[in-house]
Structures are given as structure tokens and as C-alpha cells.
Amino acid sequence: MAVTGLGLVTSLGQGAEDNWAALTAGRSGIHEIRRFPVDGLRTRVAATVDFVPAEPLCAPVLSERFAELAADEAVAQSGIGRPGDFPGALFIAVPPVELDWPQRRALAEASGATEAVTYRDLLASAATGRFGEFHELFLFGTVAERLAERFGTRGSPISLSTACSSGATAIQLGAEAIRRGETQAALCIGTDGSVNPESLIRFSLLSALSTQNDPPEAAAKPFAKNRDGFVMGEGAGALVLENADHARARGATILGYLLGCGEKGDGFHRTRSSPDGAPIVAAIRDALADAELSPEDVDYVNAHGTGTPENDKMEALGLTAVIGERMKSVPISSNKSMIGHTLTAAGAVEAAISLLTIRNGRLPPTINYAVPDPAIPLDVVPNEARDASVSVVLSNSFGFGGQNTCLVLAAEPR
Amino acid sequence: MRRRVVVTGTGIVSGQGEGVAAHLEALAAGRTAPVGQERHSGYPVHPVVPLEWDRQIPKKSDQRQMEPWQRLGCYAAGLALEAAGLKDDPALKARMQLIVAAGGGERDYEVDSQILTGLRDAASPGAYLNEHLMSDLRPTLFLAQLSNLLAGNIAIVHGITGASRTFMGEEQAGIDALRIAEARIAAGQAEIMLVGSSYNAERPDVMLTYELGGFYWNKPFRPVRDRAAEGGGFVLGSGAAFLVLESEQHAESRGAEARAMLAPVAAVRTRRGPGSVEAAVELCWRDLGTPSPDVVLSAATGVAPATTEEHAALARLAPAARVYDLGDLMGHLMEAPGPAGAVIATGLVAAGTARDVVTSCVGHRRGEGMVRVAAAR
Numbered sequence: 001m002a003v004t005g006l007g008l009v010t011s012l013g014q015g016a017e018d019n020w021a022a023l024t025a026g027r028s029g030i031h032e033i034r035r036f037p038v039d040g041l042r043t044r045v046a047a048t049v050d051f052v053p054a055e056p057l058c059a060p061v062l063s064e065r066f067a068e069l070a071a072d073e074a075v076a077q078s079g080i081g082r083p084g085d086f087p088g089a090l091f092i093a094v095p096p097v098e099l100d101w102p103q104r105r106a107l108a109e110a111s112g113a114t115e116a117v118t119y120r121d122l123l124a125s126a127a128t129g130r131f132g133e134f135h136e137l138f139l140f141g142t143v144a145e146r147l148a149e150r151f152g153t154r155g156s157p158i159s160l161s162t163a164c165s166s167g168a169t170a171i172q173l174g175a176e177a178i179r180r181g182e183t184q185a186a187l188c189i190g191t192d193g194s195v196n197p198e199s200l201i202r203f204s205l206l207s208a209l210s211t212q213n214d215p216p217e218a219a220a221k222p223f224a225k226n227r228d229g230f231v232m233g234e235g236a237g238a239l240v241l242e243n244a245d246h247a248r249a250r251g252a253t254i255l256g257y258l259l260g261c262g263e264k265g266d267g268f269h270r271t272r273s274s275p276d277g278a279p280i281v282a283a284i285r286d287a288l289a290d291a292e293l294s295p296e297d298v299d300y301v302n303a304h305g306t307g308t309p310e311n312d313k314m315e316a317l318g319l320t321a322v323i324g325e326r327m328k329s330v331p332i333s334s335n336k337s338m339i340g341h342t343l344t345a346a347g348a349v350e351a352a353i354s355l356l357t358i359r360n361g362r363l364p365p366t367i368n369y370a371v372p373d374p375a376i377p378l379d380v381v382p383n384e385a386r387d388a389s390v391s392v393v394l395s396n397s398f399g400f401g402g403q404n405t406c407l408v409l410a411a412e413p414r
Numbered sequence: 415m416r417r418r419v420v421v422t423g424t425g426i427v428s429g430q431g432e433g434v435a436a437h438l439e440a441l442a443a444g445r446t447a448p449v450g451q452e453r454h455s456g457y458p459v460h461p462v463v464p465l466e467w468d469r470q471i472p473k474k475s476d477q478r479q480m481e482p483w484q485r486l487g488c489y490a491a492g493l494a495l496e497a498a499g500l501k502d503d504p505a506l507k508a509r510m511q512l513i514v515a516a517g518g519g520e521r522d523y524e525v526d527s528q529i530l531t532g533l534r535d536a537a538s539p540g541a542y543l544n545e546h547l548m549s550d551l552r553p554t555l556f557l558a559q560l561s562n563l564l565a566g567n568i569a570i571v572h573g574i575t576g577a578s579r580t581f582m583g584e585e586q587a588g589i590d591a592l593r594i595a596e597a598r599i600a601a602g603q604a605e606i607m608l609v610g611s612s613y614n615a616e617r618p619d620v621m622l623t624y625e626l627g628g629f630y631w632n633k634p635f636r637p638v639r640d641r642a643a644e645g646g647g648f649v650l651g652s653g654a655a656f657l658v659l660e661s662e663q664h665a666e667s668r669g670a671e672a673r674a675m676l677a678p679v680a681a682v683r684t685r686r687g688p689g690s691v692e693a694a695v696e697l698c699w700r701d702l703g704t705p706s707p708d709v710v711l712s713a714a715t716g717v718a719p720a721t722t723e724e725h726a727a728l729a730r731l732a733p734a735a736r737v738y739d740l741g742d743l744m745g746h747l748m749e750a751p752g753p754a755g756a757v758i759a760t761g762l763v764a765a766g767t768a769r770d771v772v773t774s775c776v777g778h779r780r781g782e783g784m785v786r787v788a789a790a791r
Contacts, residue, residue: 037540040548096518096561096582099623101543107622108530117530119454119523119618126625127632135627136779140517140561141583145780148683156590156681156781159583161561169579173594180601197543198551205553263577265512267569270479270557279575400557401566402575 001175001258002247003409004185005078005240006352007070010339011047011233014069020356023364024385028217028338030231036197043209045216047233047340048195056137060097062193064143066236066345067092071151071189078240079252080185081152088185088242090153091173093166094143095194095344103134143191153187163399164304166190167237167347168407172261174241184246190348191236200232206271208308218368220341222305222334223312223380225373230306233340237348239355244413256355259392259408260291266402273314273398280318283404284394288322291408293392295323298330298408300363300388302354302395303380305334306341315396316376331388333366333381347397347405354393354409363388416600418662420672420790423498424757425490425610428653428744429460433493434761437743441758446742447651449635454523454618457625457632460651460745461616465489476571481520481558482652487612488564488571490654494608495572498658499670504573506668511604512565512578513595515587515611515749519559521619525550564612574608581749585713586681586781587611588752593679593783595659600678605664610656611750620650620748629717629778638716638741639725646718648778651745655754672790673764676756677702681783691723694782695774699731702772702786709768710737711758713751713775724776732772740773751775752785759787 008015011029012022022029029047035057038044052069054061081087104122110130111121125131136142144157162169167190174186203209210219210229221227247254264286266279273280288295304315320327335353336342342349357363362385369382395407426433429447430440440447447460467477467485470492477485495501500510529546536542557563565578581587581594588611598604624630631647641647657676665672680701684694699705710732714721728737740751740758747754755773762768773785 037538037544039538039541040544042548094582096559098518098521098619104526104530105533105539108534116527117534118527119622120456122530122622123455123457123618123625126622129628131626132628135623135629138623138626139584139779141586141780144583145683149685156586156593156683156783157583158581158590158594159587161580161582162578163560163562173579176598176603180597180603182597197540198547201544201547201551202556202559205548205551206556265565265569265575265577267573267575270563270566270570283577399562400560401562401578402569403562403566403578405577 001178002242002244002254003239003256003258003355004242004247004252004254005074006255006355007073007238008349008352009049009066009069010235010349011049012339015073016356023338024362026365026367026384028367030216030219030340032216042211043204044213045219045231046195047231049234058100059095059194059196060137060143063094063191064146066193067147067189067191070236070238071187074238074240075151080240085152086187088183088187089155089177090148090157091170091186091188092144092147092159093170093190093344094159095192096161097138099138100196107131151187162403163401164343165347165397165399165403165405166344167349168397168405170348171239171351171407172405175258175261178241178243185240185242188241189236189238190345192342192344193234195232195234220307220337221368222307222337222366223373223376224369225371227307227309227312229308231340233342235342235349236345237352239351256358257410257413259410259414260287262287262290262406264404266404271400272310277314277318277321279404280314281321283406284318284322287406287408292414297392298323298394299390299392301330301332302350302393303332303334304396304398305336307336313375316378328377329379331363331379331381333364335364337367351395351407351409354395358390358393358411361387361389419596419599419659419676420662420665421657421674421676421760422660422665422670422672423494423658424760425493425497426655426754426757427462427465427486427490429462429651431463432465434757437758438761438765441738441743447744452616452618452621455621457621458635458649459615460649462652471571479554480567483519483612483614484558484564484567486614486654488567490612491568491572491608491610491656494656494658507573509576510574511576511607512568512574513591513609514565514580515591516561516564516580517749518561520617522555523618584748585751585775585777586783587749589679589681589775589783592752592756592785593681596676596679599659599661606660608656608658610753612654613652613747613750615650615652631716638714638721638739641716642718642722646716648715648717648746651747653744653747655750655757657753657756674760674787675790677786679785686780691720691776692727695724695727698782698784702784705770705772705786707732707735707770707772709762709771710735711740711755711771711773712737713740713755715746715778716741717778720776724774728774752783756785756787763787763789
């Protein structure tokens with residue numbers, strides 16, 4: 001399974017090249033939120049993508065635009081098919097969407113209600129037919145539909161969510177379709193543009209977000225003892241996955257290989273991992289088994305590394321259980337220290353960065369690592385990028401709802 | 415070589431009651447699901463029957479942490495597991511994989527109303543919104559809203575922890591869930607999977623989403639077939655449907671009865687235009703291998719002209735088949751009609767009422783698919 005194209009959009013910039021330069025310079029894309037007023041919020045920072053215009057400015061439009069840019073880059077790089085005629089299936093991780101407050105307000109205003117505003121008023125405005133575009137915009141399948149139309153992908157496009165491991169699941173679904181022989185190529189995307197007041201407040205109310213707002217670029221502190229939550233991020237990652245023989249036959253440049261995917265559910269709790277880490281361990285083992293590799297083969301771990309007290313502890317525990325004593329010297333770093341947690345997109349964004357890590361022979365750092373956590377005695381590539389020869393990367397993604405998905409990416413086929 | 419995929423358990427709930435038998439009986443009697451009025455909006459809806467949650471969701475704490483769409487899904491999933499003889503097999507459940515087709519969960523409608531009312535005169539609307547969302551939203555409501563948290567709850571309540579994936583995208587999500595599950599089992603990528611969807615229609619935010627596009631039937635009730643002349647539209651229904659799918663070998667090895675065989679699922683994406691639905695239905699039919707079903711279950715929504723086109727194509731393709739409208743039987747369950755059709759089809763086949771059943775699913779705005787369920791032998 002070859003990767004022949006990759007594309008990236010994050011708060012650090014557009015395109016793999018700009019992102020790589022910023023990531024290896026240890027630059028943070030986290031800043032004060034300018035998109036909406038932050039009065040009264042406990043968290044006032046995020047890694048939003050503010051340089052991509054979107055109209056109206058809402059999660060589905062932002063998600064569509066980021067996905068489009070990342071996929072444009074990936075498809076162009078792969079040289080597969082013709083513009084608007086991608087010879088394969090589309091698997092896209094998209095954030096769940098619903099009508100947002102600006103739209104609700106517009107409907108409330110149009111109703112002319114002078115007493116308490118109710119859903120009957122909103123429905124009366126809706127029934128005028130004047131707000132028809134909101135319908136299409138806030139369907140769960142619209143982003144995928146528009147991308148399928150733009151890129152000319154084949155078949156029924158899959159929109160999916162496995163919470164914060166969604167991007168990795170999109171890649172896994174693509175890999176499975178190619179292995180089944182249904183398609184020679186798949187366009188796999190994770191995208192998320194859902195930094196808006198209600199989304200942020202929902203995470204905030206679950207105490208999942210960092211509240212260290214000042215300075216913003218120091219808010220995300222994965223693996224550090226003073227870590228206090230994740231920082232919401234936005235962006236998209238896109239990969240063109242291709243049957244390796246198919247890619248070689250058409251003379252494509254192969255950027256790397258997807259050797260294996262692993263997954264395991266966790267029925268312990270809605271937001272917390274099983275205390276023994278067993279599902280994380282099982283997902284990592286499943287991915288390595290799928291790749292026909294052993295734990296000794298892992299050169300570097302692209303961590304889920306959200307910077308929440310719980311995640312980083314459990315991830316370290318799970319990795320140590322699988323890789324053993326050697327884990328102390330296997331470098332592991334968290335891209336989220338710089339680009340925030342790109343949520344639905346994270347698995348795809350970080351898979352793309354993992355491939356860049358392999359190709360460039362350089363490990364992006366975990367920034368803001370000032371206070372080591374004795375409970376996590378790992379080499380987190382603290383604060384500065386480092387040259388290293390990397391053949392095999394394990395990329396982890398974990399999510400609410402007991403979702404654990406791991407990918408194994410490599411320089412060479414097995 | 416493709417392996418045969420069989421159905422070994424099903425679970426369904428809707429306005430027609432609980433379980434496959436209740437639905438087969440209603441289908442035979444030509445009974446439309448009861449119509450009620452959604453309480454916040456006054457819009458017509460097909461409510462689900464009251465259920466004894468304790469029977470499938472034993473812990474009250476779990477029930478409390480779920481909103482109706484999740485309880486419905488967990489309940490129907492439990493029925494399917496029970497029917498497949500899996501309830502007391504924790505080791506197998508811990509290996510089982512899960513695909514759920516879902517939208518998003520319920521909101522707090524009182525809070526929405528209060529905030530919209532307050533925003534009207536707020537000096538600083540942004541600050542007002544922040545302040546009230548921070549203080550008025552129930553923190554755990556988020557976990558009832560995330561699309562993948564039905565799957566998460568099924569893992570917690572029923573111990574299905576192989577791994578789960580949640581597909582979104584309205585009607586087509588339910589079709590694609592069945593399509594991918596069947597393909598993975600047939601190819602040997604999985605042995606046993608739980609697949610399904612649930613929908614709570616008794617909430618005004620979903621009426622709002624579809625009324626915005628003019629898709630909701632907010633007039634005196636008429637059956638699906640009789641709506642086109644008055645502009646067409648659908649009436650949402652609450653319910654859920656789940657199936658246990660497994661490879662034939664796997665079912666045999668554990669002594670489970672194959673109630674029906676699931677053929678590879680057809681799904682296409684077409685740009686909607688005049689005649690496109692008819693063409694898509696024909697394409698799906700060909701992908702199914704031009705079957706000769708004795709029953710067709712149409713999930714036609716009632717939206718014009720898609721419903722008229724779908725019915726015309728089905729009448730031409732399956733002239734001898736009895737055609738039933740799931741939209742009348744249960745209402746429109748958005749992501750769930752594909753799985754619901756497959757459950758009812760399995761019931762018909764297992765009862766010997768039919769040998770070959772095709773469920774046709776044409777989305778209200780996009781997506782066309784077909785599911786074929788046939789006698790296991």
C-alpha cells in the first residue's frame with residue numbers, strides 16, 4: 001500500500017512544505033481567538049486556520065475548504081487520474097455539523113417574534129423558503145458530496161466519524177478497500193473547521209481544554225508535568241493511497257508505505273480509557289500485527305499526545321506495555337504541541353506529517369516541554385527538532401467513545 | 415473468492431412496536447405507523463412506542479447518560495444480539511466490530527429558546543452567547559450529541575468492543591454501513607459485525623433542518639405515494655434497526671442459525687436531475703445482478719419527484735413483486751431505512767413469506783442504494 005500524494009492545511013500554513021518548515025522550527029500555530037468574541041470563556045486560544053476565506057463562516061464550509069486544499073495538493077502530487085477524474089473511492093472524516101448560532105439568529109430575526117423565541121418561530125422562517133441554502137450546508141453528507149463532485153471520485157463517498165481518531169479511520173477504510181481489490185486508489189481525508197463558540201464551550205465544560213491562555217503558543221504542553229488540557233485546532237490532511245504495484249506501473253513517486261492499521265474499542269467509559277490501558281495496547285498490537293512487524297521495529301512514535309493529563313499518561317502506559325523497556329529510548333513527539341488538536345482531522349494530518357518525518361529524516365519536536373513528568377519517562381524530542389533515520393513510524397489516534405486507531409507508516413514496503 | 419454473508423440476528427423498534435414480528439404483522443395488515451405531533455414544533459411525526467429500557471439497558475446510570483436516539487439504538491442493538499444468541503458471549507462480543515450510521519444528537523431546546531430570546535436585545539451578542547452557553551449547557555449533553563457516541567454507548571452497554579466506525583451522511587450512511595460491513599466480511603477482513611442505525615424524530619431541530627430545504631410534509635397526513643401532487647415531502651419517524659452479520663462459516667462454527675443471506679450492497683452517487691433517480695435505481699438493480707424479488711421494500715421518502723421516479727422504476731424492474739413503502743410503515747428514519755429494510759427483509763425470508771427481498775433506498779436529496787436479502791438456502 002503506497003502513499004503517492006499528501007496534502008496539509010493547518011494553522012501553521014497551507015501545503016506540506018510550509019508546514020514542515022514551521023513544525024521543524026518548533027513554531028506554534030496557536031493564538032488568541034479572533035474569529036469570535038471570547039468574553040467569559042475559560043479558554044481563549046486555539047489553532048484556528050484564519051487564512052482560508054469561507055462564506056458563510058461556519059464549520060461545514062471551513063471543513064470543505066480545508067479538505068479541498070489538502071486534497072488538491074495530494075492529488076496533484078500523486079499525478080493520478082486527470083483533474084476532476086480521480087480513479088478511486090473517497091473516504092472523508094468530517095466533523096458532525098448542525099445549524100450554528102448565526103443561522104439560528106437569522107431565522108429568529110426573520111420570524112419577527114416579539115415574545116420568547118421558540119422553535120415554532122424558527123420553523124416559520126424556514127418555511128418561507130428563503131433560507132434553503134442552510135439545508136444543504138448542514139447535512140452530514142454535504143462536504144463529502146461536494147468533494148466527490150470536485151475530484152470525480154468513484155462510487156458512494158463515505159463520511160465518517162470516530163471522534164478524535166476519525167482521520168486515521170478514513171485512511172484505514174481506504175486501505176481496506178484497496179486490499180479488497182475494489183479500487184486501486186483511495187482519496188483519504190480528515191478535515192475539521194469547527195472552532196466556534198458552542199464547540200469550544202462543549203469541550204470546555206468537560207474540562208478538556210487548556211486554560212493557560214497567556215502566552216497562547218505555550219498552552220499545549222503534551223507529556224509535560226504541567227499539561228492541563230488540549231488546544232482546539234483546525235485543518236485538513238489528505239493522502240492518496242494506492243496499490244503499490246499500480247503506483248509503480250504508472251511511474252508514480254512513492255512517498256512512503258502504509259504497512260498496517262489497528263483498532264480496538266473501549267467500553268469502559270464515554271470519555272476515559274480503561275485504567276489498565278488494555279484497549280490502547282490492543283490497538284497498537286493490532287496495527288503492528290497487520291504490518292507484520294514486531295515492537296522492536298518501531299523507530300519513532302507520532303503521538304496522539306493531546307496534552308490532557310489522562311491521554312498522555314495512558315498513551316505512555318500503552319506504548320511501554322507493547323514496546324517495553326526500549327520505549328524509553330524510542331523518540332515520540334506530539335505535533336499537537338504546535339498545531340493544536342485538529343480533532344476529526346488529526347489522524348490524517350498526523351499521518352501526513354509522519355510521512356514527511358520519514359522522508360526528511362528529521363523528528364519534529366514536542367514544544368513547551370519545560371517540566372518533565374516523572375510518570376512519563378520518554379524521549380519526547382523536547383523543544384527542538386532532531387535529525388534521525390526513521391524507517392517505521394507508529395501514529396496513534398484515540399477518541400471519545402472508546403475509539404483507538406493506530407497506523408504504521410514506513411519508508412519501504414515489507 | 416467472496417464469502418457468503420449471513421444475517422444471524424436482528425432488532426428493530428418503531429411506531430409499530432418492538433421486534434420483527436410486530437413489523438411483519440403491520441406490513442401484512444397494511445398498517446401505517448401512528449402519526450403524532452412533535453411537541454415543540456407541532457409538526458407531524460411518527461413517534462416510537464414506549465419501551466422498557468431496563469430490558470436492554472440494565473443500568474439506570476447508562477440510561478441517564480444517553481439521549482433518546484442513543485437509547486433507541488442501544489435497545490435495538492440489544493435485541494439483535496439477543497436474537498443472534500450473543501448476549502452471554504462476552505469474549506465474542508469483545509471481538510465484534512460495529513458500524514453505526516448516525517447523524518447528531520439532541521439539543522437542549524429550552525436553552526436554545528432562552529438564548530435566542532436574550533440575544534435579540536443583548537448589547538453584546540457574542541458575550542451574551544458565551545455567558546449563557548457556559549452557564550446553561552449541561553456538560554454531559556455533548557456526549558449525547560457526538561455522532562460516534564451511539565457506538566460508544568453500545569460498547570459500554572453491550573460490551574461490543576472489537577472496534578467501531580460511525581458513518582454519517584443521511585440515508586446513504588445506512589446503505590454504506592451495510593455495504594462496507596458485507597464487503598469486509600465477504601473479503602475475510604472481519605468475521606462478525608453489528609450494523610445498524612437509530613433515529614429520534616421527536617425533536618424540533620431535525621424538523622428545522624429539513625423544513626429549511628422544503629422537504630418536510632407539514633400538511634394533513636397522506637401516504638408516501640400520495641404526496642407528490644401536493645409538492646411532496648417526508649414525515650420523520652423514530653426508531654432503530656440493527657443486524658448481526660457474519661460469514662457463513664463463522665455462523666456455522668458457533669451453531670448460529672442463518673436467517674437470511676445478505677448480497678453485496680449496491681450504492682451509487684448521481685447528480686440529481688430529471689430522470690436521474692430512475693437511472694440510479696436501474697444501475698443499482700444491475701449491480702444486484704438483476705434479481706427477481708418477490709417483495710420490494712421501498713424507503714421512498716415522499717419527496718417529489720424522486721419518489722415518483724423510484725416507484726416507476728421499481729414497477730418496471732420488478733413487475734411481479736409486492737412493493738411496500740417503509741415510509742408509511744415506520745415514517746422516514748433518515749439514516750436508518752437501509753438497515754430497517756434489511757431487518758424486515760430478513761424477517762420475511764426467515765418466516766418463509768418471501769425468498770428474495772430488495773430494499774430500495776433513495777435519499778431525499780442525494781444517494782441511491784439497494785440491499786438484497788435472500789433465503790439462506
